[in-house]
């Protein structure tokens with residue numbers, strides 16, 4: 001099992017899962033869910049290495065170091081701690 005932490009809350013999900021559904025349930029804002037609008041842009045405070053590499057939509061978004069699009073992120077295993085500034 002993998003774990004997502006956001007705003008003091010933790011939820012478990014199977015290894016290899018997309019994080020969108022769990023993050024949405026924890027109150028993270030989403031828009032298009034297709035990697036186009038940037039609404040779900042977030043900072044990975046801990047466990048960046050536990051996410052699959054950036055996909056094409058994230059590469060096109062011109063993210064800062066440590067940032068991901070939660071709608072496009074897939075967790076490999078372990079814990080990932082997201083934050084929104």
Ligand code: FES
Pocket residue numbers: 029030031032033034035036037038039040041069070071072
């Ligand atoms: S919700 Fe639009 S980029 Fe993630």
